Amino acid sequence: MRKEIVIVGGGTAGWLVALSMEKLLGYDANITLIESEDIGILGAGEGSTPNFPGIINWLGIDFSEFLIKTNATHKLAISFENWNGDGKKYYHPFTALHSELDWCKLDYGVKYLGYLKSKNLELDDYIVSSKLAEDNMSPISKELINGKDTICHFSFHFDAHLVAKYLRKIGERRKIKRVEGVVKEFKLDSDNQIKKIILKDKQNIKCDFVCDCTGFHRLIIGKLFNTEWKSYKDRLKVNTAIPYFLPQSEIIKPYTKAIAMKYGWTWQIPLQNRWGCGYNFDNSYCTIDEAKKEIIDYLGYDVKFGNPIHFEAGRYSDVWVNNCIAFGLSMGFTEPIEATAIFNIINQISCVSKQNILDYLNGDRTFYKDYNNWIAKLNDDVVDFLQFHYFTKRSDTEFWKSYYETTAKSDSLIKKIKKWKTQEPTELDFKKESFGLANWLCVGDGLHFFGEKYFIEKYNEFNLKEKIKVHHKKQIENLEKAKKVCISENDAINFIKNNYYNDKVIDI
DSSP: OOEEEEEEOOHHHHHHHHHHHHHHHGGGEEEEEEEOTTTOOOOOOOBOOTHHHHHHHHTTOOHHHHHHHTTOEEEOEEEEESTTSSSOEEEEEOOBSSGGGOTTGGGTHHHHHHHHHHTTOOGGGGOHHHHHHHTTEEEEEEEEETTEEESBOOEEEOOHHHHHHHHHHHHHHTTOEEEEOOEEEEEEOTTSOEEEEEETTOOEEEOSEEEEOOGGGOIIIIIITOOOEEEOTTTOOOOEEEEEEEEOOSSOOSEEEEEEOSSEEEEEEEOSSEEEEEEEEOTTTSOHHHHHHHHHHHHTSOOOBOOOEEOOOEEESOSEETTEEEOGGGTEEOOGGGOHHHHHHHHHHHTOOHHHHHHHHTTOOSHHHHHHHHHHHHHHHHHHHHHHTTOOSOOSSHHHHTHHHHSOOOHHHHHHHHHHTTSOOOGGGGTTOSSOHHHHHHHHHHTTOSOHHHHHHHHHTOSOHHHHHHHHHHHHHHHHHHHHHEEEHHHHHHHHHHHSOGGGSOOO
C-alpha cells in the first residue's frame, strides 16, 4: 500500500522537498502539499550555492527554463565589500569545475598564497571564478572543456516568489497533490505519530509521514512537539533584516554583493529585472528607522522598504521528531551571509533515502538518531564558518570592534584558531565539513586574519617552490583561456532566452 507523505508549507522549501520526496519514493508514496495563499511565503532569500543546480538537475529540471521563468542570473561568487573598513573588497568564489583550473589543488593553497604574498600579488587576481565575476562574465564557455560547456561551478540568483510558482507547476505536473488551506490541528496516535492533519475548513488529510516546511512559523517541530531549541545568538549577532529593491543596470553582475554597514551588512542580489536587497543588522545597536536611514544615506536616494524580518540564529536539537522531518527555516536559521538556508535544505535531502523513510514507517526507528546527529553537526560547522566572516579589522562601531571578544566560540573554532597561530591550515582542519580549505583561505585572506608574514614564511620553508611557480604560471594561462572562451552574463542570458523555444517553457 502506498504511503501518504504530506508536506506542510509551500514556497521554495516546500516544493523542493515535495519534488524530492516524489523522486525518492516514486510509486511507494502519494505526495500531498498543504499551503495557503493567505499565509504566503517569506521570499527574502534569492541566492543559492552550487548544490542548488545539482538538485535542480537531479530533479530533471532544465537549467535554461529555470533561468527564464524565475528571472535568474548566474552566481559565481560573493563580493565582500568594506568588511575591514578600508573600502576594499574580496571575493569568496565558487571552485573551478576542472581540477587543472583549481588554484587550491593538491593542498597548494597555503603555499600558493604565500607565493602571491611574497610577490605582492592579490589572490583574487588568480582565481578563475573571481576574475570572471569581476569582469561580469558567465560560467558558460563557447567551447567544450573536458566535455562540459561551463568552466566553473556556479549557482543562481532568482526571484523566490517565481521559484515557488515554477516548482509548484512542475510538482502538479508530476501528480503532487496541492491542498489549499490553513492547518488547524494535528491528530496523534498513542505513539505520538501524526496520523491526520485537520485544516480550518475542516478538510482531513491522512498522513504516514510529514515534512515541516512552515518556515519561521515552525508549526510541527517547534509548536507541536516542543523540541529543544539551541540558540546561536551568542555567536551570530545580527537578528533583523529589512528588505528593499533596487533597479537593475544595463550590465548584470554574476555575483552577490555583501556590503558591510555600521551594525551588520546589506546584501544586493542581481536578478534580470532588479536587485533584491536587504540590511541584516543587530537591533541592539540601532532601531529600524536608524537602519533605514543608514541605507538611504549609503545609496544617496530614497528606497521603499519591505516589512522587517526578526529572527534568532539557532536550530532545533532534533530535526527528525517522530514521523516528521523539519526542513529549511522550520528546523532553524543561521543568517543569509553565505546563502546557507537552501544549502541546508539540499544537504538534508541528500542525507535521507527512500529506505530510511520506509524503514521508519515499518517500525525500524534507529536511523533518525544518526540523521539528527548529522544535521546538528552540519549546522554547527556552518556556524563556525559564518562567524569567522565577522573577525574583521573594522572598528568604527561597537558592533564590529567588539565582535570577536564578545561572542562565544565553539570548541572546534577555538581549536582551529589556536592551531593557525603556529601551523598552516590544511584540509584535515575541515574534514567532513561543508566548507573546506579553499573557502576558509579566501575569507581569511580577505579579512587579513592570518597575516601576510605567516604565509610568506610557510612558502619560504617549502622545498618544492618550483612546483608553485609552475602552478602560478598555469593559473595565468587558465585566466587567459577563461577570458577567451567565456561569454558575458548579459550575453549568456540573452542567448538562453533567444534559443529556448517558448512552447517548451512552463507557463506560470
